[in-house]
Amino acid sequence: MNTICYSPPERRRYPRTHLQMMLHGVRLDPDGGDVQDTLQMVDISRGGMGVVSERWLYPGQRIVLSVPLHPEGGRSNLQTTVVRCRKVEDGYRVGLEFDPAALGLAAYEAPTAVAA
Numbered sequence: 001m002n003t004i005c006y007s008p009p010e011r012r013r014y015p016r017t018h019l020q021m022m023l024h025g026v027r028l029d030p031d032g033g034d035v036q037d038t039l040q041m042v043d044i045s046r047g048g049m050g051v052v053s054e055r056w057l058y059p060g061q062r063i064v065l066s067v068p069l070h071p072e073g074g075r076s077n078l079q080t081t082v083v084r085c086r087k088v089e090d091g092y093r094v095g096l097e098f099d100p101a102a103l104g105l106a107a108y109e110a111p112t113a114v115a116a
Contacts, residue, residue, distance in 0.1 A: 016043040028062040048097040
């Protein structure tokens with residue numbers, strides 16, 4: 001008997017690369033001030049990244065990530081926006097969208113879905 005397997009079409013505009021790395025982030029909360037967090041990156045694409053957080057982050061929340069530039073040192077700040085957050089076993093799985101202006105992408109089109 002032949003079995004037909006259906007895979008739904010990929011909704012992501014950009015392919016993901018699985019990459020695990022600890023990142024430091026600052027949540028920019030209008031009511032509570034800047035709050036620092038450590039996030040575990042699990043994947044990244046041209047449009048955003050998936051991370052695991054110990055805390056729930058609300059969609060629309062702005063987060064500035066401190067990203068290492070190379071192993072010898074140096075960091076860059078990357079502005080992101082939370083697009084989704086859901087509870088998982090080890091915390092919260094969060095989808096972050098990169099700020100296109102911060103990346104210098106003038107003709108950037110927002111992806112239809114971001115890793116989470």
